[in-house]
Amino acid sequence: MGKINGCIKCLFIFFNVVFAILGGALVYGALKATPFSHQVTAVGGPSLAWSWVFALGVLILPVLGIVAACMEKELIFKIFAGFMVLGMIVMLIFGIVVVVSRNTLKNSLDTASADAAKPFMEDKEMKLILMSFEEGAHCCGVVSSSDWGNNISDSCECKRQNTGFPFSSGCKAKPAGASGPDQIYATSCSSAIFVFFDLFFKIIMGFCFTFAILALLALLMSILMIHQIRKHDSGGSSMAMKSY
Incomplete structure (x- = not known):
């Protein structure tokens, strides 16, 4: 019998697999968007290098979560939980940067030369x-x-x-x-170009703030599973002492 509740473990792995697939799709999208990086930054948009950071993070962190759940190791869960805290902070920062970039782009196009x-x-x-x-x-x-x-x-x-x-x-x-x-x-x-970019910015903002919430949920699940691992290990130790 495993250290973690089977339903929680399966649910955790399932969502991490989904996000790993999404991360792969984002990496592909970042690869396709890279040739247009110069044009986007030239009119005041954010550097597409950030999209690579975001995409790779969405791809790598779920893989770490899957490894942690499969191995049921407290240390790996702690590392994953730490990255979730960092991920929440980064996603919130990304969201704020996108909002600022959107306003900067609008001002650039309104006063364009x-x-x-x-x-x-x-x-x-x-x-x-x-x-x-x-x-x-x-x-x-x-x-x-x-x-x-x-x-x-x-x-x-x-x-x-x-x-x-x-x-x-x-x-x-x-x-x-x-x-x-x-x-x-x-x-x-x-104005038409801004409408197009505005839609793009809104999608990215939605991604950032949604992922911040999901990172919080993943953090809470990690804490729960760490608690279950500790409870299992401490129970196993006490049983071993009594038998002795």
Whole structure:
């Protein structure tokens, strides 16, 4: 018979396996997002290096929890509990950093200069993403249509029947001397880009504060299992003394 209650042990292992799988998915997502790290930081967003710290933590700590539950060793549970305390603190800090970064990004886009568009316009892949974004969001340029210089993209073409949804406030004539569509969207994509990043930030904030709560629950379960291990070991010692 094990030292820990079988139901609690199985439940603990199950949730740690789920979070280990989630950690693997987050590592994969961080790997895919890494090429865009420069563009995100250039407009005031947080460094994606933090996403690697978060993803690796979610992957490694559940594995430690599984090992602790399988071996039923008090020392390993204490190490795991210590990491849970640290994890709660880190998740709360991450949540606060994301909130601050969100506000910083909003201020950066609200007061953006032409330099803010350079990371998007100089990267071929980001330029293609921007063009697709312009067509869907009915906007032109990151800061203004002048981001395209004298060669306005066809994705900026304003069609009257599309005007007003979801971000465009109307059409305007292209700048004098510029090539491209005669009528382009009057608004820039900065507000639409913020809506996209705002959703991303809200998801991350939800993750951070949810994981802080889950870390607290894991800590409480660890303390309970440490108590059960101590109770089992002390009971075993007293039995051995009586037999002697």
